[in-house]
Every structure is written in structure tokens, then in C-alpha cells.
Amino acid sequence: MxxxxxxxxxxxxxxxxxxxxxxxxxxxxxxxxxxxxxxxxxxxxxxxxxxxxxxxxxxxxxxxxxxxxxxxxxxxxxxxxxxxxxxxxxxxxxxxxxxxxxxxxxxxxxxxxxxxxxxxxxxxxxxxxxxxxxxxxxxxxxEMDARDDITWCKRYLALAGAGSVAVAASSFGIPPFGGLADLSLAVLVVVAFALVAIAHTVDARNAPTTGEQSPAIEGE
The missing domain is CATH 1.10.10 (Arc Repressor Mutant, subunit A)
Incomplete structure (x- = not known):
């Protein structure tokens, strides 16, 4: 140095x-x-x-x-x-x-x-x-915590997986989704995604705006 x-x-x-x-x-x-x-x-x-x-x-x-x-x-x-x-x-x-x-x-x-x-x-x-x-x-x-973004990604993936299971259950007539009409199921999935998106937006707005990824020291 x-x-x-x-x-x-x-x-x-x-x-x-x-x-x-x-x-x-x-x-x-x-x-x-x-x-x-x-x-x-x-x-x-x-x-x-x-x-x-x-x-x-x-x-x-x-x-x-x-x-x-x-x-x-x-x-x-x-x-x-x-x-x-x-x-x-x-x-x-x-x-x-x-x-x-x-x-x-x-x-x-x-x-x-x-x-x-x-x-x-x-x-x-x-x-x-x-x-x-x-x-x-x-x-x-x-500091911006990248783990929080990963958490929200996991929530969206979980919701997408649950939606896929619900669609499959409805197709095969498996309760409780078997009795739902296609339109009702679609509305249910859309509402669920909307609620998660709203929660994500509120969380992002409340987060500090100056956060950034910490640069790494060479050799560390």
C-alpha cells in the first residue's frame, strides 16, 4: 500500500x-x-x-x-x-x-x-x-439485504406451485377444488397473487432507499 x-x-x-x-x-x-x-x-x-x-x-x-x-x-x-x-x-x-x-x-x-x-x-x-x-x-x-428479495421470490414460487396444484386438482375433480368452476379458480389464483404483490410493494416502500450491495475488498 x-x-x-x-x-x-x-x-x-x-x-x-x-x-x-x-x-x-x-x-x-x-x-x-x-x-x-x-x-x-x-x-x-x-x-x-x-x-x-x-x-x-x-x-x-x-x-x-x-x-x-x-x-x-x-x-x-x-x-x-x-x-x-x-x-x-x-x-x-x-x-x-x-x-x-x-x-x-x-x-x-x-x-x-x-x-x-x-x-x-x-x-x-x-x-x-x-x-x-x-x-x-x-x-x-x-446495506441492502439481498436475502429479502430471495424470500419474496420463494413466496411467489410457492404461490405458483399452489396454483398449479389447485388447477390439477380441479381438472381431476379432487376436493376441495374439484367443484370449482374454471373461472372461479382463476379468480382465486389471481387474487392470491395480487395480495402477495401488494404485501411486497408495501415492504419495498418501507425499506430504506439508500441501501446498496457492499463492494468486496480485493483478496477478502
């Missing part, structure tokens, strides 16, 4: 938010957290704050990396992986300019913002960062 020295300037690639708006934090050197500050980081994060933090893809990438490492991380290592994800390439193939651009934005803007929100503990002087205990509160918004 390459180590990059402290840099100045603004990030030209804002990923949906202007990094220059927060560049005034460049000289910020966080103090050691006292007991009161640590307690504040256990307080619930507001929904508006969570959405504000996660609306920027670069910050989401940084959080994905920190969650997978689960410990203290060097800023240089974090910047390299985020740059690789942003450019859809491997860490070894990113250019010095790509690495420096991400490093500068994280150092000056994104990590101070995450630290102020209480989501990470960032020591700008030493160039190290780790997740705080409050970071657990953003999990439902940060």
Missing part, C-alpha cells in the same frame, strides 16, 4: 456533493474524546443526518470499507480502496492522481463530516480512522 502525504485542494469529483463546501475543515485536529463525548456518540442519529451522510457515494464507500475491516484503518489504505471502487478497478492499478484525489477529499471533507456526525472516530493528526459504536445505527440504511 502506498502512503500519501497530507494534501491540499479540493476534490473535482464530488460524487453528488461538492467537497469544497466542507474544505474549511482541513485544519481540524480532533481532540481525544472524553467520557461525555463518548456518551453523545451512543445517542440516536437523526434520520436527516443519516440521509445527509449517506447521500455521498464516497462516504458510503468509506463506511463499507470500515465495516469490512472492523478496526482501526490507515487513511492511505482507505483512500486506495475507495479510489479502486470508484474507478471499478484493482488497488494495484489506480493512478497516483486518482489516489491523491480521494485521499484529499477524505482527509479534508468526508471523514471530518463522519466524525462530527459521531459515526466514525477520526484522528486527523495521525491519519487513522475507525467506526464508532453509533455506526451500527446506519446499517439498515447502508
Amino acid at each position: 502506498s502512503t500519501i502525504g497530507d494534501s491540499s485542494g479540493t476534490d473535482g469529483n464530488d460524487r453528488g456533493e461538492t467537497d469544497g463546501d466542507e474544505s474549511g475543515m482541513a485544519g481540524r485536529v480532533p481532540d481525544i474524546l472524553d467520557s461525555d463525548a463518548s456518551k453523545e456518540r451512543d445517542d440516536p442519529l437523526s434520520r436527516d443526518m443519516v440521509f445527509d451522510v449517506l447521500k455521498n457515494q464516497r462516504r458510503r464507500y468509506a463506511l463499507h470499507y470500515l465495516k469490512q475491516i472492523d478496526g482501526t484503518v490507515q487513511l492511505s489504505d482507505l483512500a486506495e480502496q475507495v479510489a479502486a471502487w470508484e474507478n471499478d478497478t484493482a488497488v494495484d492499478t489506480i493512478s497516483a492522481a486518482e489516489r491523491k484525489r480521494v485521499y484529499t477529499a477524505l482527509y479534508q471533507s468526508h471523514l471530518p463530516k463522519l466524525d462530527d456526525a459521531g459515526i466514525v472516530d477520526y484522528n486527523q493528526n495521525r491519519g487513522i480512522v475507525e467506526l464508532s459504536t453509533a455506526a451500527e445505527q446506519i446499517d439498515p440504511y447502508l
Whole structure:
């Protein structure tokens, strides 16, 4: 991993938010957290704050990396992986300019913002960062659980199988479907699918809208 020295300037690639708006934090050197500050980081994060933090893809990438490492991380290592994800390439193939651009934005803007929100503990002087205990509160918004989609797929498959069995039973006169007319059976199947679809729609609308698949760290 390459180590990059402290840099100045603004990030030209804002990923949906202007990094220059927060560049005034460049000289910020966080103090050691006292007991009161640590307690504040256990307080619930507001929904508006969570959405504000996660609306920027670069910050989401940084959080994905920190969650997978689960410990203290060097800023240089974090910047390299985020740059690789942003450019859809491997860490070894990113250019010095790509690495420096991400490093500068994280150092000056994104990590101070995450630290102020209480989501990470960032020591700008030493160039190290780790997740705080409050970071657990953003999990439902940060990660999309693909298992939920699989669950709904299984429900549709089960309903389709039950419908097929009902149709076959009706054809052979097997109770209780044997006495149903074809139209009645069709209406019953359609209503069942409609109810499941409505439940799926309600569940999707109530789900967080910022979730995404966590990118994988190379070699993990």
C-alpha cells in the first residue's frame, strides 16, 4: 500500500456533493474524546443526518470499507480502496492522481463530516480512522439485504406451485377444488397473487432507499 502525504485542494469529483463546501475543515485536529463525548456518540442519529451522510457515494464507500475491516484503518489504505471502487478497478492499478484525489477529499471533507456526525472516530493528526459504536445505527440504511428479495421470490414460487396444484386438482375433480368452476379458480389464483404483490410493494416502500450491495475488498 502506498502512503500519501497530507494534501491540499479540493476534490473535482464530488460524487453528488461538492467537497469544497466542507474544505474549511482541513485544519481540524480532533481532540481525544472524553467520557461525555463518548456518551453523545451512543445517542440516536437523526434520520436527516443519516440521509445527509449517506447521500455521498464516497462516504458510503468509506463506511463499507470500515465495516469490512472492523478496526482501526490507515487513511492511505482507505483512500486506495475507495479510489479502486470508484474507478471499478484493482488497488494495484489506480493512478497516483486518482489516489491523491480521494485521499484529499477524505482527509479534508468526508471523514471530518463522519466524525462530527459521531459515526466514525477520526484522528486527523495521525491519519487513522475507525467506526464508532453509533455506526451500527446506519446499517439498515447502508446495506441492502439481498436475502429479502430471495424470500419474496420463494413466496411467489410457492404461490405458483399452489396454483398449479389447485388447477390439477380441479381438472381431476379432487376436493376441495374439484367443484370449482374454471373461472372461479382463476379468480382465486389471481387474487392470491395480487395480495402477495401488494404485501411486497408495501415492504419495498418501507425499506430504506439508500441501501446498496457492499463492494468486496480485493483478496477478502
